[in-house]
Amino acid sequence: MVLMKDIAAACGVSIATVSKALNNHSDIGEETKEHIRNVAKEMGYSPNSAAKALKTNRTYNIGVVFSHEDQSGLTHDFFAHVLDSFKNHAEQKGYDITFINSGKHEMRKMSYLDHCRYRGFDGVAVICANFYDSEVEDLVKSGIPVVTVDHVFHDRIAITSDNVKGMRDLLTYIYEQGHRKVAYIHGVTSSVSQGRLTSFYYTAEELGMHVPDEYVLEAAYRDTKKAYEMTEKLLDLPDPPTCICYPDDFSAFGGMNAIKERGLSIPEDISIAGYDGIRIGRHLEPQLTTIRQDTAEIGRQAAEKLVSLIERPKSTLIEQVVVEGILFKGKSVGKK
Amino acid sequence: MVLMKDIAAACGVSIATVSKALNNHSDIGEETKEHIRNVAKEMGYSPNSAAKALKTNRTYNIGVVFSHEDQSGLTHDFFAHVLDSFKNHAEQKGYDITFINSGKHEMRKMSYLDHCRYRGFDGVAVICANFYDSEVEDLVKSGIPVVTVDHVFHDRIAITSDNVKGMRDLLTYIYEQGHRKVAYIHGVTSSVSQGRLTSFYYTAEELGMHVPDEYVLEAAYRDTKKAYEMTEKLLDLPDPPTCICYPDDFSAFGGMNAIKERGLSIPEDISIAGYDGIRIGRHLEPQLTTIRQDTAEIGRQAAEKLVSLIERPKSTLIEQVVVEGILFKGKSVGKK
DNA sequence: AAAACATACTTAATCGTTTTCGTGTTTTAA
DNA sequence: TTAAAACACGAAAACGATTAAGTATGTTTT
Numbered sequence: 001m002v003l004m005k006d007i008a009a010a011c012g013v014s015i016a017t018v019s020k021a022l023n024n025h026s027d028i029g030e031e032t033k034e035h036i037r038n039v040a041k042e043m044g045y046s047p048n049s050a051a052k053a054l055k056t057n058r059t060y061n062i063g064v065v066f067s068h069e070d071q072s073g074l075t076h077d078f079f080a081h082v083l084d085s086f087k088n089h090a091e092q093k094g095y096d097i098t099f100i101n102s103g104k105h106e107m108r109k110m111s112y113l114d115h116c117r118y119r120g121f122d123g124v125a126v127i128c129a130n131f132y133d134s135e136v137e138d139l140v141k142s143g144i145p146v147v148t149v150d151h152v153f154h155d156r157i158a159i160t161s162d163n164v165k166g167m168r169d170l171l172t173y174i175y176e177q178g179h180r181k182v183a184y185i186h187g188v189t190s191s192v193s194q195g196r197l198t199s200f201y202y203t204a205e206e207l208g209m210h211v212p213d214e215y216v217l218e219a220a221y222r223d224t225k226k227a228y229e230m231t232e233k234l235l236d237l238p239d240p241p242t243c244i245c246y247p248d249d250f251s252a253f254g255g256m257n258a259i260k261e262r263g264l265s266i267p268e269d270i271s272i273a274g275y276d277g278i279r280i281g282r283h284l285e286p287q288l289t290t291i292r293q294d295t296a297e298i299g300r301q302a303a304e305k306l307v308s309l310i311e312r313p314k315s316t317l318i319e320q321v322v323v324e325g326i327l328f329k330g331k332s333v334g335k336k
Numbered sequence: 337m338v339l340m341k342d343i344a345a346a347c348g349v350s351i352a353t354v355s356k357a358l359n360n361h362s363d364i365g366e367e368t369k370e371h372i373r374n375v376a377k378e379m380g381y382s383p384n385s386a387a388k389a390l391k392t393n394r395t396y397n398i399g400v401v402f403s404h405e406d407q408s409g410l411t412h413d414f415f416a417h418v419l420d421s422f423k424n425h426a427e428q429k430g431y432d433i434t435f436i437n438s439g440k441h442e443m444r445k446m447s448y449l450d451h452c453r454y455r456g457f458d459g460v461a462v463i464c465a466n467f468y469d470s471e472v473e474d475l476v477k478s479g480i481p482v483v484t485v486d487h488v489f490h491d492r493i494a495i496t497s498d499n500v501k502g503m504r505d506l507l508t509y510i511y512e513q514g515h516r517k518v519a520y521i522h523g524v525t526s527s528v529s530q531g532r533l534t535s536f537y538y539t540a541e542e543l544g545m546h547v548p549d550e551y552v553l554e555a556a557y558r559d560t561k562k563a564y565e566m567t568e569k570l571l572d573l574p575d576p577p578t579c580i581c582y583p584d585d586f587s588a589f590g591g592m593n594a595i596k597e598r599g600l601s602i603p604e605d606i607s608i609a610g611y612d613g614i615r616i617g618r619h620l621e622p623q624l625t626t627i628r629q630d631t632a633e634i635g636r637q638a639a640e641k642l643v644s645l646i647e648r649p650k651s652t653l654i655e656q657v658v659v660e661g662i663l664f665k666g667k668s669v670g671k672k
Numbered sequence: 673a674a675a676a677c678a679t680a681c682t683t684a685a686t687c688g689t690t691t692t693c694g695t696g697t698t699t700t701a702a
Numbered sequence: 703t704t705a706a707a708a709c710a711c712g713a714a715a716a717c718g719a720t721t722a723a724g725t726a727t728g729t730t731t732t
Binding site: 673674675676677678679680681682683684685686687688689690691692693694695696697698699700701702 | 732
């Protein structure tokens with residue numbers, strides 16, 4: 001391992017000069033800088049982030065909370081895409097990404113916050129987490145620069161998908177196709193579910209569409225089995241809906257199967273719509289009508305905002321950025 | 337930020353004693369340790385990984401190469417699942433996961449290897465990368481503990497999916513269902529593709545099944561469009577196959593569409609099989625016949641092997657661990 | 673020509689730990 | 703009773719960088 005000390009010796013200058021040259025300080029002569037940089041490259045110098053961090057209190061490392069009770073975090077389309085985009089943009093700005101884990105199940109027990117302090121993250125992105133966990137709350141309130149995705153904490157930067165507009169667009173489209181009996185199987189309690197549900201009711205009312213209570217059921221996200229069951233319930237209704245909205249595309253498949261197994265066809269007999277716009281949806285028969293969430297933009301905004309907050313804390317606006325999705329019409333909602 | 341210094345002052349002992357107490361060294365009295373630990377907890381002490389790393393040359397941080405030209409790394413089912421499992425197991429053993437990026441497209445240009453040196457990773461997992469990239473080679477040859485997934489480097493630990501057995505099982509099953517004209521659309525050049533392709537030919541020969549050249553086409557992984565085109569080619573053949581194998585489940589959907597658009601049905605008119613066993617495949621109509629790769633086990637093995645290599649370099653066997661997948665019969669391959 | 677100022681370095685302290693030697697005290701063995 | 707061994711702790715030097723403050727030159731200014 002070649003150190004600044006070695007370069008200093010090789011160049012006949014002090015360690016301080018080497019440090020300044022490599023960091024391009026103004027009080028080192030141009031030719032000296034040039035020479036030192038060349039020697040450093042030739043000798044294969046590589047800086048030591050630990051030493052640098054110790055002195056400067058900056059790690060250029062961002063912690064990401066990415067955990068899910070059911071271990072589905074990384075394999076969850078929406079979050080995986082957001083993380084991917086976040087990672088790319090953060091790296092572009094010179095930051096590395098490290099996963100934060102609460103170590104609840106590990107030997108060395110450490111809370112999210114402790115973990116962040118331990119690693120000295122310059123900032124934190126809460127991309128996929130249980131927002132009602134007190135550990136998350138402690139982290140968000142700790143004063144470490146933080147952005148959250150799809151959940152708003154007071155006085156913190158949040159990037160959210162526009163669920164209100166998304167659901168409004170979706171339902172409006174369904175309405176325009178002639179449907180008047182639309183059911184909604186929604187996800188479990190969360191601000192996302194809440195936003196969509198409220199928007200569903202509000203839009204329905206606006207459109208003058210009555211939504212009977214038995215048309216609104218709770219399932220869970222990405223739970224094909226539950227979606228399947230709920231779909232059966234809806235189909236068994238004396239007056240079944242002509243269109244069913246699901247909490248996500250994945251659930252929509254579950255529903256699709258329940259429908260097909262009854263010998264009904266989509267969208268001739270009944271229409272369905274998902275939410276998310278996962279890649280595979282476009283390759284299905286019929287193509288799934290859905291709202292494609294702009295995960296690339298969400299990740300980008302999260303990274304840019306967070307880096308801005310880290311580097312320019314005073315001039316960065318604390319705000320809630322809302323990213324619109326777009327309606328993908330597909331073929332699973334038919335004309336009535 | 338409370339430091340060891342503060343605890344030392346509060347306890348009336350030296351910093352050295354605090355350090356030893358918290359690290360459970362044997363030359364500190366039991367009651368002293370107990371007291372120091374309590375005070376540390378009360379005062380909310382949290383260690384500084386940078387300082388610790390600087391002194392000990394251990395970061396308890398593992399670097400993961402996870403990049404793909406087409407940016408599909410994290411959104412790639414197979415790799416995402418492997419990473420997820422790897423992450424969980426590594427964390428359980430007290431290691432954090434940080435992404436390694438080569439910074440090719442960034443301001444601060446750094447090779448994979450430089451990046452690893454910079455961060456001082458204790459070990460590296462190459463989970464998703466272009467294995468023919470010289471940067472990857474440099475990294476693997478650097479001497480840093482490393483495991484690779486789905487590619488074998490000489491003298492390094494590798495965890496691979498058993499593509500030979502997988503393809504053999506799959507083709508044998510197809511054969512047993514009565515098919516004698518089986519086509520194979522394979523992925524682009526890689527050791528994985530090579531293994532499967534060889535196994536395909538070998539197994540076919542073993543079964544006494546002739547495979548005409550025009551039955552073996554090259555597409556790409558997860559490229560539905562290409563799979564679609566290749567499928568059309570096969571269907572246009574004067575003597576088309578009765579079953580088509582795809583490089584992955586995703587591609588199989590592409591093929592499925594080409595088939596359905598011709599008014600053919602699966603598996604009555606033609607059978608298809610994928611590879612990977614992604615979750616959604618089970619919810620399709622018909623359920624996709626495929627080889628489910630054991631991503632959980634691959635990730636687990638990678639983590640265990642790597643940690644072992646880090647902590648017990650001398651007694652860790654350098655070997656190629658081959659993880660078997662299992663045949664998921666599904667319904668897309670029919671009896672002939 | 674002296675004072676003032678740049679310029680280009682160097683010195684040395686420092687970041688928060690770990691760890692090697694001590695060193696004083698107590699226990700054990702002879 | 704006393705030398706040896708065991709125990710419990712402390713002093714101080716690292717680890718590899720950064721940076722404030724100082725110093726020795728040469729260059730302007732007045």
